[in-house]
Amino acid sequence: MSNDTRKARNRFLVITLVRVAGTAGALFGLLLFARAHVVVDKVLGIAIVLAGLYMIAVVPRALAHKWRSPPEP
Template sequence: MTEASDALAKRRFFALSSMRLMGALFILAGFVLIRGAWTLAGQPTDRWIGVAVVLIGVFDFAVMPRILARRWRSPKEL
């Protein structure tokens, strides 16, 4: 592998890893919102906001890395 392809692989690995990390953080934040532990201006947040954040987090954690990896896959040589 060349130096340029190594750098590209490192950037892509970092992108996939950070996507999974952000997804996990969204899931945790969503569960906290569902529980009602955070308040905005003294009012508890709506639990549906937490559900939406969890669903976005699951998509970021499980689906998006697969989509990116498939898009970045090297073409098969014949």
Template sequence: MTDPTPDPARARFFILGLVRLSGVVLAFLGISIMAKHWIEPADIIGGAFIVMGAIEVLVVPRILARQWRSPTP
């Protein structure tokens, strides 16, 4: 018999994975913008995408994990 209540840890795990994956995609988009010069100020916009992607991969998951941490009694 399955448990009727969803496990919040499982959902949080998938959210953290999606956040990291979207950060990597954003960084690759920035790299491709800088390499192909799709947009006129490619260095500025591509660099901004790379920085935002790095922040999304390195910082945002830690912030979410700290926010979701259960209080200690």
């Protein structure tokens, strides 16, 4: 396996793991929101859900943009 192939595979895995972690975080926040009886816990749950959704939507694109290979001349 060439070095470029290994680097591309590792970057793909990192992007996938970021998406999985964001999904898990959003589900945790949803669970916290659903089971909370105090307003502070509900607000915290909503904040965690929003952070997880941000992590799912923005972070993988930012990593892909950062790791994009330069165009060939």
